[in-house]
Amino acid sequence: MTTLSSLPPDFEGLSPFVEKWCLRTNAERKQMRLSSTKDDLNSFYQAMAPRLDAALAYLNQFPLSDMPEEAQVLFDLTLSAAEIAIYVEWFGGEIVPPTARGLANRVKVIYEPVR
Numbered sequence: 210m211t212t213l214s215s216l217p218p219d220f221e222g223l224s225p226f227v228e229k230w231c232l233r234t235n236a237e238r239k240q241m242r243l244s245s246t247k248d249d250l251n252s253f254y255q256a257m258a259p260r261l262d263a264a265l266a267y268l269n270q271f272p273l274s275d276m277p278e279e280a281q282v283l284f285d286l287t288l289s290a291a292e293i294a295i296y297v298e299w300f301g302g303e304i305v306p307p308t309a310r311g312l313a314n315r316v317k318v319i320y321e322p323v324r
Contacts, residue, residue: 215282217267220260223286226253230289231282238292247302254297257290 215231216224229245230253232238242250257264264287271280296302 215279217279217283219267220264220283223256223260223283226256226286227282229253231285232289233285235292238289241289242293242296250293250297251302254290254293254302257286258294261287261290 216227229241229249232241245253264283268276268280268284268287271277276284
């Protein structure tokens with residue numbers, strides 16, 4: 210089980226999210242996203258987004274194959290944040306993205322014919 214002391218000192222403010230979002234596999238992260246509420250996704254994203262640059266700078270000190278436990282916890286939180294970002298940024302926190310027709314209304318496509 211992960212504890213508050215598992216986070217690097219500069220990131221202890223993220224501790225409320227460790228129990229729920231510190232997930233090692235893509236399947237676990239997907240399942241958590243699908244079982245979370247829109248408010249859960251937005252709260253986690255709002256906490257992580259301003260810390261992502263600092264988190265990546267910290268994590269870049271370590272090889273993926275040999276991270277200390279506190280770095281691994283931060284890495285797992287960062288992966289969870291990255292995987293939910295599109296659902297918050299593009300779909301307002303909707304758990305399942307809209308249909309292709311709904312997506313087409315949100316994405317601006319620039320078409321320039323080849324001459």
